[in-house]
Amino acid sequence: MKKVKKLRKSTRSSLITYGLVILFFVIVQVMMITGNLSSSLRGQLVPIAAYIVMAVSLNLTVGILGELSLGHAGFMSIGAFAGVIVSTSLENQIANAPLRLAVSMLVGGILAAVVGVIVGVPALRLRGDYLAIVTLAFGEIIKNVINILYVGYDSSGLSLSLKSANALGLEEGGKVVLNGPMGAVGISRISTVTAGFVLIIVTLFIVLNLMHSRSGRAIMAVRDNRIAAESVGISITKYKLMAFVISAALAGLAGSLYALNFSTVVAKKFDFNTSILVLVFVVLGGIGNIRGSIIAAAVLTVLPELLRQFNDYRMLLYAIILILVMIATNNEKIKNLINRVTLMLDLKTKNDPKKGGAA
Amino acid sequence: MKKFRFQLIALALVVSIFTLAACGGTATTTTTAAGGETTTAAPDESTDGSTDGGAAIKIGGIGPLTGAAAVYGNAVYNGSKIALEEINALGDLQFELNFQDDEHDGEKAVNAYNTLKDWGMQILNGTVTTTPANSVTPEAFADRIFTLTPSASSPTVVEGKDNVFQLCFSDLNQGIAAAQYIADNKLGEKIAIIYNNADAYSTGIYEKFVSEAEAKGLEIVSTTTFTDETNDFTVQLTEAQNNGADLLFLPIYYQPASLVLSQAQAMSYETKVFGVDGMDGILTLENFDTTLAEGVMLLTPFVADATDERTVSFVEKYKEQFDEVPNQFAADGYDVMYALYEAAKKAGVTADMSAEEINDKLIEVFTSDDFSFDGLTGSGMTWSDTGEVSKEPKGMVIENGAYVGM
Incomplete structure (x- = not known):
């Protein structure tokens, strides 16, 4: 106990976050083994993991870097389709499913990072609303490009077309991996809950360590006062790009995990609404608060399913609950109450509720 | 503080009203579906029968x-x-x-x-x-x-x-059937196609139609596309008109089809129109002038105006x-x-x-x-x-x- 108290506040906070995820994973595993997990919840575990990673990675852009991005689903989309294409083409080469999943996710993540650089270099010169608009446009462009993309796979390798599946000229026995607006159909579902858990832990490791590193402090300095940061020799472009690209890469990983959990995935899924959904997770969980993002993403993904019994009114109820949470978390009295509780639990440390550095 | 409490109470009220309304709504359907028998509320509200x-x-x-x-x-x-x-x-x-x-x-x-x-x-x-x-x-x-x-x-x-x-x-059969129907009945010589290339249904029919049309020797003079957000079809229609198409094949749903028809009339482009089962519903579309759909041909498995006993009763x-x-x-x-x-x-x-x-x-x-x-x-x-x-x-x-x- 003493040892725990001796740790730095940030380290302790990170450990609590890891502990929370591990605890949840253990509970789910136990429930699965004892057969207490409903198929409904069981089916949602991998999407929840993907959304958690999406929320945490977006929080890096929105909370830590302080720039609004409305195209996060675009990176998810790139990761998703890259992952599907890699996984389908390597089906014969790599028989081991977890290994194939890892390779697919890695490729998805790298590709999303590359696109992150391409988009980030010009876009990050902009700030505030203008950056938001550019990222929004980027998300739409990705959606529309993938909508007209046809990718086939046969013995001679991958072939690509922007016209139609027939234009691919596949050999006998070739497979259309990505069929334009129909998306990818007949994906072998290789994502597992364990893979989702590992991805969350890796994401947390990257994001939390970045936040508490020299680079992380530089990124936050850019957020808090750009001019002051620049005056002490912090390269604005470098640190902005660093946060943005890491965020994009993690979204790509989440996209691959998500897509390989379903038999089909279409470009329309990753539209503006999905970007907003992830942004809602971040905002409701608390901007800059990583643990909050995890909880918000998990709860808000399960919530619509829990409301199924209300039929047509469920999305209305969902919206009302969002509003209630928003009011409650912004209420001074409730905030004070939470602060007092944390103060009691944490007598020795000074409490500074204003800064978003707590993880 | 008082204000907040008031808001909370108001929202709670709204929630409970909608919850009640939801229960009420489905309870009715449960009873009707069970043929008027009295029902005890099932745990799952959307269950009928x-x-x-x-x-x-x-x-x-x-x-x-x-x-x-x-x-x-x-x-x-x-x-x-x-x-x-x-x-x-x-x-x-x-x-x-x-x-x-x-x-x-x-x-x-x-x-x-x-x-x-x-x-x-x-x-x-x-x-x-x-x-x-x-x-x-x-x-x-x-x-x-x-x-x-x-x-x-x-x-x-x-x-x-x-x-x-x-x-x-299946989309496959629809595209093939449409091409065969047009060829067999000699409905048109020069065909223009407008389809939604962001939609699986539309693209699926289009692809099959094209390959079957080739086999049947139909000439396709213009192929243009649109996406879900499109409201203006003048570009597509102008291209069809300029290429002298005398039959417009629309493998699309009825909402965009209604726009295509009204815009074709606005630019006084007279052509035969052939649709698929997604076109069904155009006559019941709100605020749609049904005279625009006059002469439109379509393939559909169901007609609400049919006079057989089962359809009438349904x-x-x-x-x-x-x-x-x-x-x-x-x-x-x-x-x-x-x-x-x-x-x-x-x-x-x-x-x-x-x-x-x-x-x-x-x-x-x-x-x-x-x-x-x-x-x-x-x-x-x-x-x-x-x-x-x-x-x-x-x-x-x-x-x-x-x-x-x-």
Whole structure:
């Protein structure tokens, strides 16, 4: 106990976050083994993991870097389709499913990072609303490009077309991996809950360590006062790009995990609404608060399913609950109450509720 | 502080009102569907059907009840409910229907499917639209739950799955049938196509139409595309006009088709128009001038104006209960329930069988040579081993605001 108290506040906070995820994973595993997990919840575990990673990675852009991005689903989309294409083409080469999943996710993540650089270099010169608009446009462009993309796979390798599946000229026995607006159909579902858990832990490791590193402090300095940061020799472009690209890469990983959990995935899924959904997770969980993002993403993904019994009114109820949470978390009295509780639990440390550095 | 408390109370009130309203709404349907019997509130509010407890076969339904595609999901659901009521009133086999919303989204559809599995679904009536079907049918295939989809028309829905069957034409057959129909009846020499290249249904029909048109020697002079957000079709229409097209093939849904028709008239472009089953519904579209659709030809399996006894009684009941004219999707939903009923009766399925047993029995019946089904959307329907239905598309032309057989 003493040892725990001796740790730095940030380290302790990170450990609590890891502990929370591990605890949840253990509970789910136990429930699965004892057969207490409903198929409904069981089916949602991998999407929840993907959304958690999406929320945490977006929080890096929105909370830590302080720039609004409305195209996060675009990176998810790139990761998703890259992952599907890699996984389908390597089906014969790599028989081991977890290994194939890892390779697919890695490729998805790298590709999303590359696109992150391409988009980030010009876009990050902009700030505030203008950056938001550019990222929004980027998300739409990705959606529309993938909508007209046809990718086939046969013995001679991958072939690509922007016209139609027939234009691919596949050999006998070739497979259309990505069929334009129909998306990818007949994906072998290789994502597992364990893979989702590992991805969350890796994401947390990257994001939390970045936040508490020299680079992380530089990124936050850019957020808090750009001019002051620049005056002490912090390269604005470098640190902005660093946060943005890491965020994009993690979204790509989440996209691959998500897509390989379903038999089909279409470009329309990753539209503006999905970007907003992830942004809602971040905002409701608390901007800059990583643990909050995890909880918000998990709860808000399960919530619509829990409301199924209300039929047509469920999305209305969902919206009302969002509003209630928003009011409650912004209420001074409730905030004070939470602060007092944390103060009691944490007598020795000074409490500074204003800064978003707590993880 | 006071203000906040007031807001909270007001919101709590709103929540409880809607909760009550939701219960009230479904309670009514439960009673109607059970044929006026008094019902105790079921734990799952969206369950309709038999009240005999364990004696009913549990049929799950999945479709978009909310969102942009809600019109299709609700039509299937309503049509299924009417069939359910009639089947249960026959007093032979008892069915219970639990219809879940998928918002026309693959992820939500899988969630809906898993919810139904927890409920104890034995047969699946779904899904209504293609993309959710592509994500749900592999699950149903793995779980061995028999699936009959009312309207998911892509060939990928049934491909490689022995227990998934379609009640509608596949996109494949529609494209081929349309090209054959045009060629055989010499409807046009130069054909222009406008299709939605962001939509699986439209693209699927387009691709098959083109390859069949080539084989039949039809000349396609202009091919233009649009996406879901398009409202202006003048560019596409101008290109068709400039290329001298005398027949416009529209493998698209009725909302964009209505815009195409009105804009064609605005630029005084006179041409024959040929549509597919997605065009069905154009005559009941609100604020649409039906004179624009005069002379439009389309392939559709169901016509609400038909005079046979079953269609008349179905349309009457539908109008009475839901206050609108049923479209093809409603008829599909109705037919799915009856096809399942007839097949289940033939196979000797009972409510106490497991989903897997029912699955095996129904596959056998559906693929057997002597099983054919007469419904609202066609008579003498038979199914191949691949799960595709074989029935004749009906060529229709709109005259004086109503469908007339060609």
